[in-house]
Amino acid sequence: MTTPALKEWPLWEVFIRSKQGLEHKHCGSLHASDAQHALQLARDVYTRRQEGVSIWVLPSASITASAPEDKDAFFEPAADKIYRHPTFYEIPDAVGHM
Amino acid sequence: MAVNTDYLLHLADNALILGQRNAEWCGHAPILEEDLAISNISLDLIGQARMLYQHVAVLRKDGRSSEDLLAYFRDVPDFRNYTLLELPHSTALAPTASGDRDYAVTVARNYLYSALMVLIWEALQNCKDAQLAAIAAKSLKEAHYHLRYSRDWVVRFGDGTEESHQRIAAAMAFLMPYTQEFWDHSSMEKNAAAEGVGVEPASLRANWEAEVAATLMLATLPAVSTQGFVPQGKHGVHSEHLGYVLAEMQSLARAHPEAVW
Numbered sequence: 001m002t003t004p005a006l007k008e009w010p011l012w013e014v015f016i017r018s019k020q021g022l023e024h025k026h027c028g029s030l031h032a033s034d035a036q037h038a039l040q041l042a043r044d045v046y047t048r049r050q051e052g053v054s055i056w057v058l059p060s061a062s063i064t065a066s067a068p069e070d071k072d073a074f075f076e077p078a079a080d081k082i083y084r085h086p087t088f089y090e091i092p093d094a095v096g097h098m
Numbered sequence: 099m100a101v102n103t104d105y106l107l108h109l110a111d112n113a114l115i116l117g118q119r120n121a122e123w124c125g126h127a128p129i130l131e132e133d134l135a136i137s138n139i140s141l142d143l144i145g146q147a148r149m150l151y152q153h154v155a156v157l158r159k160d161g162r163s164s165e166d167l168l169a170y171f172r173d174v175p176d177f178r179n180y181t182l183l184e185l186p187h188s189t190a191l192a193p194t195a196s197g198d199r200d201y202a203v204t205v206a207r208n209y210l211y212s213a214l215m216v217l218i219w220e221a222l223q224n225c226k227d228a229q230l231a232a233i234a235a236k237s238l239k240e241a242h243y244h245l246r247y248s249r250d251w252v253v254r255f256g257d258g259t260e261e262s263h264q265r266i267a268a269a270m271a272f273l274m275p276y277t278q279e280f281w282d283h284s285s286m287e288k289n290a291a292a293e294g295v296g297v298e299p300a301s302l303r304a305n306w307e308a309e310v311a312a313t314l315m316l317a318t319l320p321a322v323s324t325q326g327f328v329p330q331g332k333h334g335v336h337s338e339h340l341g342y343v344l345a346e347m348q349s350l351a352r353a354h355p356e357a358v359w
Binding site: 004009032033040 | 134
């Protein structure tokens with residue numbers, strides 16, 4: 001009984017897979033005391049209108065994110081490399097919708 | 099087939115009164131996420147009550163029964179809910195206790211009730227009344243979630259901090275004696291079970307006690323005595339608290355009878 005009370009519950013990121021969706025998509029975040037609690041609250045906060053069939057939660061603190069000020073260094077160099085887009089190929093009609 | 103509407107009303111009143119009590123947290127829960135969680139449970143319960151009242155109204159065919167009349171125009175002695183479900187969210191028996199709610203009491207009450215309802219709905223989903231069986235099958239899924247939600251909170255509080263442990267222990271000690279009513283004999287339940295449209299509560303007792311004992315152990319809580327006065331809510335004899343609950347819940351419908359949205 002020596003557990004200190006959490007003044008602030010940690011933040012969790014919530015990922016939901018919808019009925020038709022193939023992958024989990026980030027849909028928001030919430031505060032919860034532990035992982036199971038986060039999962040249940042995610043169910044109550046984010047799937048009330050049948051949005052999902054599967055939920056992932058993970059501690060926001062475990063995400064390593066790129067910094068906004070790194071935007072140019074990170075992403076600018078890709079801007080002039082249009083040859084990386086597969087737009088120079090003719091797709092045969094037989095392939096149909098791709 | 100003769101259908102026991104008293105038993106259906108007992109099930110419906112349980113769901114409605116606990117739904118109403120839980121809804122008192124709406125806008126007042128400790129945090130936003132819990133506000134949504136407890137309100138969701140409320141809506142599940144009120145949904146169950148509605149289905150059961152509608153079923154009663156259809157069966158009675160007396161023109162004096164509708165879900166609204168059954169919910170809003172009956173008085174304290176007509177309600178068949180367990181006394182456990184009408185108590186304020188407090189271990190101190192103040193009359194209305196609206197300002198001094200303890201989430202541990204809310205959690206403990208929802209736990210003790212949903213541990214029972216999982217067993218009742220499980221049995222009723224195979225009963226002879228097809229409509230009740232369908233309601234039971236739907237409600238069972240909801241009850242499984244309510245049990246999981248409330249059980250986790252009992253464990254989290256019990257195995258948590260000094261204060262949370264004390265609060266959930268006090269809530270259990272206060273509420274547990276009220277569960278004696280679950281097993282108390284009633285002709286309403288006996289008749290329903292005999293007709294194949296109900297379940298004898300005594301047959302569920304061992305499973306319920308095993309579930310509760312396991313959770314208390316996990317929550318590092320002591321076993322709680324259930325001795326003493328046996329409440330009579332399901333026989334229509336209630337505590338002073340139900341009147342306050344009904345006054346708040348029914349006043350709008352009684353001030354504006356037959357009003358629609």
